[in-house]
Amino acid sequence: MTGTGDPVVIVGAGHGGATLAALLRQSGYTGGVVLVGSEVHHPYHRPPLSKKFAGPEAHQLLRPAEFYSGNDIRLRLGTAVTAIDRSAMRVRLADGTELGYRALVLATGSTPRPLPVPGADAAGVLTLRTLDDARALGAALERGDRLAIVGGGYVGMEVAAVARSSGIAVTVVEREERVLARVAGAELSRRLTDAHRLRGTEIRTGAQVRAIRTADGRARGIELADGTLVAADTVLVGIGAAPDDGLAHRSGLACDGGVLVDEQGRTSDPAVFAIGDVARRPLPGTDGPVRLESIPNVTEQARQVTAALLGAAHPAPEVPWFWSDQFDLKLKIAGLVGPGHRVVAREGRKPGAFALFHLTPGNTVAAVETANAPGDFVAGKKLVGDRTPVDPVRLADPAVSLRDIAATGAGV
Ligand SMILES: Cc1cc2nc3c(=O)[nH]c(=O)nc-3n(C[C@H](O)[C@H](O)[C@H](O)COP(=O)(O)OP(=O)(O)OC[C@H]3O[C@@H](n4cnc5c(N)ncnc54)[C@H](O)[C@@H]3O)c2cc1C
The missing domain is CATH 3.50.50.60 (FAD/NAD(P)-binding domain)
Incomplete structure (x- = not known):
């Protein structure tokens, strides 16, 4: 990708779209970048919406509005992409305009599932x-x-x-x-x-x-x-939320519970990519492609697509993780929780602090769920990535450091 001619067009000015546009510029991409978003707002953080939901704290911009003009990123807000013509490499917008693209990235996110019962359309x-x-x-x-x-x-x-x-x-x-x-x-x-x-x-x-x-x-x-x-x-x-993959479906891209992509975010069309909530991606250690809804996931995929568009080596896969705040509990979860895991609890020294390790039958750590235990989270996430067997008895003992456990594995 040389950076001349038609721009990279990004559909969806949410977390993934805005992150990708910024990463392209940070990585030295000099071609055109257009970010099309159906919402009227500049790209903002979604996580605060369920943790604050009123007042200025809820409205946190991902980057200041001037960032986009200052970095030559063209924003087309308040208008949706309604159709893709893949053979002509063009998209049509709801306002009737068309854009040619050299690469197209779908970052359309997901939409809340409706409740299929009488009265669900009532006010309130x-x-x-x-x-x-x-x-x-x-x-x-x-x-x-x-x-x-x-x-x-x-x-x-x-x-x-x-x-x-x-x-x-x-x-x-x-x-x-x-x-x-x-x-x-x-x-x-x-x-x-x-x-x-x-x-x-x-x-x-x-x-x-x-x-x-x-x-x-x-x-x-x-x-x-x-x-x-x-x-x-x-x-x-x-x-729950369903992937916003209607546009991809209509343009004939391979979809199956989300837009199917490879480890570089590429869809069944090599000029079209998909990232974030809308994409179903390969992940090491899983049986098939997975669709994740998290900020670390969409950020990782934005990095993958940046590398692909710049012709750089694709980044090493990351351990998926997620966070949630509930009352005074700061939750951080790494890896994917699944059936058939044995759970080992490691209670923290401070009240309300704990880590729950999900072990496979071979005693490797598949996932760790932590509350108010940032150190255990970091060490646990590393154990998930290492995929070396651990000793469950030592894991449960808060007196044994997780770093030692990682160093010695299942041995003593
Ligand atoms: C309330 C809430 C709380 C969350 N809390 C956390 C958390 O604590 N931690 C965490 O890791 N994750 C959290 N998430 C998930 C996280 O926000 C999403 O995974 C992330 O925003 C996905 O990024 P995305 O770019 O794929 O989609 P989005 O950020 O949803 O952006 C998609 C954008 O595309 C636009 N769009 C759709 N179709 C079109 C079209 N045809 N043309 C133009 N624009 C279009 C949409 O309007 C939207 O603005 C939370 C999500 C919600 C809703």
């Missing part, structure tokens, strides 16, 4: 993905609305924590037998459930929503399959 039924969503939620909670959250995933549990901390009545309704069932181990779910209940959040697991009860077009509560009514003025639906 919200989802949380964008800054505008967060503002709507913040306004509802400032009124002191009672909050029901459908879905005990990370976003739902984070919102529950912030709302409870402001004294709001919160009920979490989860279809599975435990919260965070898709993304966390059973022990972490149990500890977090305890932490939430201790602070007054009502958590109902194994509970199916039958309908949103409404009056005058406004949500008034949730009706569960067993007939129970959970009264609420605001209902937040947080039942």
Whole structure:
């Protein structure tokens, strides 16, 4: 890629799109870069939206607005890419204009899954993905609305924590037998459930929503399959997100639960890349491609695509990781939690600090879930990457340093 002719066009001005544009410039790419985003806002951080969701703290720009003009990155905000003509290497925008590209990067993210029950379109039924969503939620909670959250995933549990901390009545309704069932181990779910209940959040697991009860077009509560009514003025639906891969589908790119890419972010068309929530990517140690929704994941993929576009060697794969804040618990998770792991708990010296190690049958560390234990997180993440067997007894003993465990492996 020489940097002449048509620009690199990035579809989606979210975390991945903005990071990639910046990385291209930092890496010396001198060709045109156009960042097209359907939201009107300059690219911003999404994680604060479920941890603050109102006030200026919730609106944190990824980079100052002047960064883009100062680095010759053309922003086209408030307009979506509606079609891709791959043979002509052009995209069409909702405002009717067209752009030629030398490389196209899809960074379109994901969209909250809708709740397929009667009443789900009533006023007061919200989802949380964008800054505008967060503002709507913040306004509802400032009124002191009672909050029901459908879905005990990370976003739902984070919102529950912030709302409870402001004294709001919160009920979490989860279809599975435990919260965070898709993304966390059973022990972490149990500890977090305890932490939430201790602070007054009502958590109902194994509970199916039958309908949103409404009056005058406004949500008034949730009706569960067993007939129970959970009264609420605001209902937040947080039942996961689906990849925003419609554009890729329509243009004939290979998709299967997200846009399929290789370890350089390349799709089935060598001139088109996909990164972040929309992409399904290979990851060492997994059986097939995975779709991850996290900032470290999209950042890693932005690095991969930068290297590919500059013809540089592709970066070494990283251990996936994620963070979440709930009350005073700072959670950091590395690796992927899966079935068949044996969990070894390592309790921290400070109250509320712990690390849960997920071991494979061969005693390698597949994942580590930590709370208020940044040192254990860093060492645990390294153990996940090393994939050498460890001694579970020493792992559980906080007196034995994780560095020693990493150095000696399963031996004593
Ligand atoms: C409330 C919340 C809290 C989170 N907290 C954490 C956290 O604590 N830690 C963590 O690691 N991750 C967290 N995440 C996940 C993280 O924010 C995402 O994984 C990350 O933003 C993905 O980046 P992306 O570029 O793939 O998508 P996004 O950042 O979602 O950006 C996609 C952008 O593309 C735009 N777009 C879509 N289609 C088009 C089109 N056709 N044309 C133009 N623009 C288009 C969208 O409007 C959007 O602005 C959180 C997510 C949410 C919603």
